[in-house]
Amino acid sequence: MPQPPTRFLVIDGFEFAAAGASVHGTWPAEVFPRLRGMLYDSQGSVEYDLRGSRDVHGRHGLDMRIRAALRLACRRCLEPVSVTVEEDVQLWLARSQAEIDAMPLTAEGPDGIVASKEMAVRDLVEDELLLALPYAPRHEDCPADGARSPGARQSPFSGLRGMLRGRHRH
Numbered sequence: 001m002p003q004p005p006t007r008f009l010v011i012d013g014f015e016f017a018a019a020g021a022s023v024h025g026t027w028p029a030e031v032f033p034r035l036r037g038m039l040y041d042s043q044g045s046v047e048y049d050l051r052g053s054r055d056v057h058g059r060h061g062l063d064m065r066i067r068a069a070l071r072l073a074c075r076r077c078l079e080p081v082s083v084t085v086e087e088d089v090q091l092w093l094a095r096s097q098a099e100i101d102a103m104p105l106t107a108e109g110p111d112g113i114v115a116s117k118e119m120a121v122r123d124l125v126e127d128e129l130l131l132a133l134p135y136a137p138r139h140e141d142c143p144a145d146g147a148r149s150p151g152a153r154q155s156p157f158s159g160l161r162g163m164l165r166g167r168h169r170h
């Protein structure tokens with residue numbers, strides 16, 4: 001039987017972790033439905049590596065490594081801005097949300113997620129990817145800012161002056 005495309009890859013959380021299994025691959029950015037709406041264009045890819053593990057407390061977990069290069073729209077000028085993501089995340093697997101809620105919150109240490117027998121790898125990767133992306137992507141040296149800052153070629157008053165001149169023409 002042919003294997004389904006890896007984007008539909010599903011793991012059994014606890015079994016995957018207990019076996020120390022791993023999956024990895026590279027997907028075009030556009031296969032992620034929630035990410036797609038944030039992309040400037042369909043360029044870009046996401047490399048992921050997911051490994052089952054056990055932490056020092058004996059809890060089952062997932063170690064995820066994400067490397068992505070994407071083009072998002074700059075919040076200021078709406079032109080493309082290149083964004084790279086290098087994210088290494090540890091998650092521990094809980095049997096229920098109540099189990100996660102019962103854990104004391106710590107600044108560091110892995111986040112808990114509710115495990116199931118059918119966890120879509122694409123969704124797991126996308127969840128972490130979205131958390132890692134800049135909230136408001138923008139160019140470090142955005143042309144939209146340059147036009148407004150003092151010392152730019154245009155005087156800050158040139159727009160106003162033009163407006164006044166236009167008024168006199170009537």
Ligand SMILES: [Zn+2]
Nearest residue numbers: 074077139142
């Ligand atoms: Zn910009």
